[in-house]
Amino acid sequence: MASFAAMNARLFLLLFCLASGIASPPLRAETRWYAIHLGKDHIGHMQRSRSEVDGAIETRSELVLILQRNGERLPVESAEWTRESADGEPLAFSSRFATTGTLAAVEARVEAGTVTARIEQGGQRSEKRFPWPEGAVLNEGQRRAMKPLLDGETVRSDVLAFDPASLNALPLSSARLAMETVELEGGPAQLLRIRQVHGPAGAGVRSELWVDPETGDARQMRLPALGLELLLRACSRECATAPPVAADVLASTLLRAPRAISQRERQRPLYFSLRAGDLALTPLGGIPGQRLGQADAAGVARLRIDPEGAADQPPTDADLAPARWLQSDDPEVRAMAESAVGRSRSAARRMYRLQEAVRRHIEHKSLRVGYASAAEVIELREGDCTEHAVLLAALARAQGIPARVVTGLAYAPGYAGRQDVFVPHAWVMAWIDDRWKGYDAALPAFGAAHIGLAMGDGEPFDFYSGLELLGRLELVEVSTRKAGGGP
Structure with a gap:
């Protein structure tokens, strides 16, 4: 992971x-x-x-x-x-x-x-x-x-x-x-x-x-x-x-899941009961496909995550523009995008092929790289989830597909000797067929067990919202069913 x-x-x-x-x-x-x-x-x-x-x-x-x-x-x-x-x-x-x-x-x-x-x-x-x-x-x-x-x-x-x-x-x-x-x-x-x-x-x-x-x-x-x-x-x-x-600095950010979450469950909407002490959970409601309910007297709020994304918050011109970490106008980024999509025409097919191209391109999966931009990732061919995310988002924009980088937590059955935990992670939201859909080039698949905390152009200051929640969240319950008062 x-x-x-x-x-x-x-x-x-x-x-x-x-x-x-x-x-x-x-x-x-x-x-x-x-x-x-x-x-x-x-x-x-x-x-x-x-x-x-x-x-x-x-x-x-x-x-x-x-x-x-x-x-x-x-x-x-x-x-x-x-x-x-x-x-x-x-x-x-x-x-x-x-x-x-x-x-x-x-x-x-x-x-x-x-x-x-x-x-x-x-x-x-x-x-x-x-x-x-x-x-x-x-x-x-x-x-x-x-x-x-x-x-x-x-x-x-x-x-x-x-x-x-x-x-x-x-x-x-x-x-x-x-x-x-x-x-x-x-x-x-x-x-x-x-x-x-x-x-x-x-x-x-x-x-x-x-x-x-x-x-x-x-x-x-x-x-x-x-x-x-x-x-x-x-x-x-x-x-x-x-x-x-x-x-x-990784161990303190892991979020314990109260139970295992199967691959089948992750392919359907999930409901998470969360709290974070005196911190507001508001940032969780700002990610497409995530709906946050009102917190109860104990500070617990239910978050519904739909792996199919959402059609609200349509993209803006900024979601197609080159950015400091997403150099979609870089000649090498554009060339990689063109080579990856081949003759594919639909946005969904092109996005899938871009995702697979990123998986192949980053040959060495490691935590050694600090935080590289898309152009740097093409040269390095090394990195972790953030390098996968910034490169995929830049390739999408180079193809005229609106894309954003999302940071948050993703479920892992096992990680660093721990079982059933959510690990800090990064992925991409792309506007496909008139809705935002998730793509994760670093994991086998995107699913409902991706809890987004912040979203933007991959630049450090895009991620103010949700920053304090890392290491402070508590996951009380995971369910496949809507409860009374839930989102």
Whole structure:
């Protein structure tokens, strides 16, 4: 069974984005070091600095960590730089994110309200021009917006935070809580606790910061991650860069099934009774073919999944367009698609042949690749479920078939010594015969035991919705019959 390796990399890209929005050290050329812990394991470090250069404010951040999935090690490196005027107006920025087998980099300038970005993705270089999102801010703008909250003049701060890695602007809401004593490397410190929600309404990722209100210096940050707790804590360089432990991030994301689910059952609609503590299950209702009912007093909601998909949510032009991870206009992607479909005419037949072509093309099924784009997968011929999904979606779009990448959980009778579990996974939804239908090039077949959490163009920030649910879901019951109050 393929594993969802990409979510690990995406999660820490998200962490990096969140950490870029926190208050910074005082204005001098100083670097703050942070140790990164996942659960009990020290998995890496982040360093961050803010300084004045030629009258502008420059902020730099670098993150290095190492993960492990079922014995395979995955190094992750990310770097970000922003340049802003003293009053927080954006001037330029850059971002670099690398894991095994993939590199995504952006260099951009902002002039007269227009962003000109040079993008490197999948070995390709391109340029993109677009208006700066109205009201969006980078690091210095976020720091200035946080000042009234730190000073106690307000209890809430809302900004539109621009992320250089994804070229997206997302809401960032911060709430002032209380002063608390926090144990740090140099001893206890009195810090202001701030709760943040970063992302779209109803699907944001929650985190907490502990900030020195006098300097605006964030000393600790915490957020849920893959069923564990991710913690950044300020400390010395020696402490932060101590040899990391390659934490196994897959085990905590597995969802136990209360019973075995037969292949025959997976070919028909299934009903899942789910709960996730204090988290909303709303993202589950946003995937075609999935209908979510109301939660009961115990927080349990029934989810109906139809393996035949659904005819609602018709595709848009974006579902046919090339994207950073789905380079459907790449000559090699187009050539592979043409070769795979041959003389097939119907969309259903072409999609089937594309699925089989992806299965054959990715010769080495492994967790070693971090998160490759479609163009990179063609060259690598290696990867797990995410590589299968992005390549299949790009091939479909190259053939004029609307397609989206879905991430979530898929049932496995056995995985990594566990029986009857749902494993993080990725697959494709394609618009065939006037309805969305599921295709899974990494597994023998798509079925009702695919629980989708998020959907998009295969880009990391498409998967905000549902991110917190990984490792937090509980599956209470699986049934083939509709119950009273079910969807």
